[in-house]
Amino acid sequence: MPKHSPSTLNPRSPLVLDTRDLPRRPGALRTVKRVAPAPADLGVELIGVPEGADLDLDLRLESVSEGVLVSGTISGPVRGECGRCLRQINDSVVVNVQELYAYENSATDETTDEDEVGRMQGDLIDLEPALRDAVVLTLPTNPLCREDCPGLCPECGVHWDDLPVDHSHQQIDPRWAGLSQLNRTEE
Ligand SMILES: [Zn+2]
Ligand SMILES: [Zn+2]
16 A cells, blocks of 8 residues: 555545644534445445445544544445345445544654554545445445345255245155165165
């Protein structure tokens, strides 16, 4: 990861926070409430926030001595697939964000790594990396349509919910029955 990301941030991007009107005086506060469209690929393999879905940002920006502390919640819808039965999952996720962004050229900027403490670009903060980290940590790697989803019968692939209680594939094929008798006589 490069020490300073070369890309310049677009202050109009909905996931970029502009701190121009936040005084650089420790304790100064500002709240940001907005709806932003979800970026692509926000999630994990089987579940994630659909691209363009509404993310509700409810954040507090606080000036600290060497940067801005961003805290609050971001919530949005998630879609996915049950890891046991492949049924569609429609749910929502709320992630907590608490991230410090150091002013450019501050002592923190000079003495820490970018993956420990975020960086500001001028007055701008790119919220997207922290959002991605928080979403990936919050979403289950093995999502289920419901806690006790019984999954699919491994033999016929039908959901156990749709099968009779005594469903089984234990009937022995007569040809195999014959073979097992052969084996027995060889012993
Ligand atoms: Zn399921
Ligand atoms: Zn079956």
